[in-house]
Amino acid sequence: MSDQPVIVVEKASKTFKSARGPVRALESFDMFVNQGQFVSIVGPSGCGKSTLLWAMASLWPLSGGTIQIMGQEVRSPRREVGMVFQSANLLPWRNLLDNIHFPFEIMHENPKRYEDRIKELLQLTSLTGFEGHMPQELSGGMQQRASIVRALSYDPQVLLMDEPFGALDAFTRDEMNLMLLNIWEKSQKTIVFVTHQIPEAVYLSDRVYVMTPRPGRNSRVFDIPLPRPRPLVLTTERAFFDIVAEIKQTIYDDVQAAADAGKYQMDTYAH
């Protein structure tokens, strides 16, 4: 059922304690993601996108509101939810294959049962033959691909991706996006993707949620009507640019509104 919500975020709020008092990172954010959908969250730097994603992975609790994934409220890390982090986050003392086996060790499962799946994922990410390499022997793109294989290896239904390609150069990023769409179309996973690269979000997603500057609230939601499969050349077309421009305009308007309200200062906003 493609219109059944897999992820329901309702009035999600998160306040951090800091030396200078509480910081509201996220405020009353709502989001619905259907089965097999690719949804991105964009917004200005530090707006609370990652905060929400970490809460969805149950890496920290919300201060208010609820997150339901596959009909169950998120209270502890779940097997159905895989996370891809900002940096590749491979363990430098393990080779590539041992890094992929890491989740199985933690969950006390035998990776042998998933051997074929892992082989196929390595094939899809062009990592076959590098199983014995140490992370520091791999390029940045290969490391991030390996971390995607690791997240998908045990077949979670939902994949959360926290600015996974932020550290990569523009061309590597394009390649990764193409590869990610390829994997997604084959596997029918539900993906929530956090990025501050609007073209990337538009290229990948069925739907883009725009978050306001801190505290992160709902701004607008864009459904991306571009047909699939999406070749990279799509990113040079007028229809693509129009959507990117509209989302950018929305973010600029939000930032301007926050600045007018005295809540947003360009210089001090960087984390």
Add this chain to the structure above:
Amino acid sequence: MTTETPQAKDKVTLQGEGFIDWSALTSINFAGTQMLIILGVAALVIAGIELAVHLFRIPSYVFPAPSEIASALVVSFPNLVPHILVTLQELATGYLIGALIGIILAAVITQFPFIEKIITPYILLLVTTPMVALVPLLILKFGFGQTPRIIAIALASGPMVMINSSTGFRRTDAAKIALARSYGATTLQIFQKVRFPLALPMIIVGLMVGGIFGLTTCVGAEMVGGGMGLGTRLTYYSSLARMAPFFAVIIIVAIIGISLYVLFYFIGKKWASWEA
């Protein structure tokens, strides 16, 4: 902003921490011309000393010729074997006790930053105070046996292992811990599979330095008490002004020390090479 955002946490990586230099031995090429040059220079140095001793007629009790030391090493080695074994046994016992306590204490204490702050000055005191100085006191308390020596070795090596291991355990990489937690890792699993491997290179450095500290303390402690052990031989031969066997003992001690270094070099190469 110093708030707790995932972005900020994610940036805690190991970059710029490559202060452990495992290349001290790697830089030596064990085969080929490099080795020949190294051996050649060593031979020249030894020959030079030999020549100088004979040329300036330096008496044996001031400085024995290398040939004399070599023959003393061969002649007295059978007599020295029991002493070597005693020294090694004391060293192994004291070191194992000290290192084990050091690692466990480091793993536990780094979890409680406030307690760590309270304890650190005492650890520094133990590291900087020569434990040989305590031996006469320990002898008063425990008699002339091996006990005071073993305690001194443990006290010398343990804090050294601990202080280095603490540096290792303090490197908490929030992103890697979050990764483990995203698969539902328990505290024990996080320790076994993230914190311990992360700390391992520094633990190995601590074990190496601690081992060498232990050896120094062991020989020093033996020089005080008498009985068996390489340190007692140093006191014995020097009191008789028999400098050739005296230096032979020194060479044996040096070989034990270098062996410790080489052992941990290979352990480091095997288990901590990811950091280099």
